[in-house]
Amino acid sequence: MQIKIIIAGPRGKMGSEAVQMVNHEDSFDLVACIDRQNGGRTLKDVEQLPDLDVPVFDDPEQCFQETDADVIIDLTIPDAGFDHSKLALLYDIRPVVGTSGFSQEQIDALEDLSITHGTGCIIAPNFAVGAVLMMQFAKTAAKYLPDVEIIEKHHDQKLDAPSGTAVKTANMIQESRESKQQGNPNEKELLDGARGAEADGIHIHSVRLPGLVAHQEILFGGPGQTLTISHDSYNRASFMEGIKLSVHKVMGLNKLVYGLENILE
Structure with missing residues (x-):
């Protein structure tokens, strides 16, 4: 089964590494990216990103409305990561979040939303x-x-x-x-x-x-x-195996999990 993925923050050091990882993983399909500076373009139009005909949105809600996706990988900053994750859960898209700096109140809010919608979410301060x-x-x-x-x-x-x-x-x-x-x-x-x-x-x-x-x-x-x-x-490659594992695991979850240690066997 192909897992359809959105990446938020594709120009960042972690985000660009994740784009490469998703593009080379046979079971993943990169269907869209969220980037506040390049809405309306495709990845191949953005400097230093792969030559991929993948749409880029600057409006997360428009992205979730127009894209058939299973998972969003968010590697941005805490405020944006929280907003993206909250909105994604409303559209039954599973967040895999590598953004550190969330407050306990934000984690609790996402946990409540995840349980209410029965949609999995993984937040990991470190994916290594x-x-x-x-x-x-x-x-x-x-x-x-x-x-x-x-x-x-x-x-x-x-x-x-x-x-x-x-x-x-x-x-x-x-x-x-x-x-x-x-x-x-x-x-x-x-x-x-x-x-x-x-x-x-x-x-x-x-x-x-x-x-x-x-x-x-x-x-x-x-x-x-x-x-x-x-x-x-x-280097950032050290985090990719943890992200890959989380994407597979979040597909079987119906609640939020905080910390990669909770999905390791």
Whole structure:
């Protein structure tokens, strides 16, 4: 069965990689793209995109009305990703969303809409399978080494900090350990933000530099020992297998799933 796919954000670094992946996957059919700057054109008319006769829409609702699609892959920014996903669910099109930075309120709203319409939706802060394994290993480690800090490093064009992966990691760690205040209770920041953000006592540090793609370290400390669990994505191809898996899985869902770890066997 061919799965008919819309891609939102085809000019972005992740989006352009997804266009190539969908185009080369035999079971996928790219039927449209959503791009705010190129409505009314086709992909072959857009610089640096493949020579494909695929229509581009700047109006998402028009795209959903005029296109017979099963899935939308959204790799844009949080506000646009939320709006696209909400509208897609109203048209019974299944969102696969790789946009990080959604608020809990936005996730809850999409979950309610997904259940109401019986239409699957997958939101994953990170589509790299190795990154998901990193988070699962960290959840296990936190049972035994509850003192932990997270350092996430991304390219300097990333808009949200901390990353969705870091927030998701902290949430998973919280499930394994009791809340605690780490470090010296009398410590004082000589420069505001020196200790990073804090989630349930877990300090999260965000690094933004050119040359980086997506990297994270989770550092655990205990008496006489430390444990570091890390993952590195060196290019956007690292996310494509997770997106491919999610597209297949979302076809069998009737509710929202948050996190790639929840669809891995």
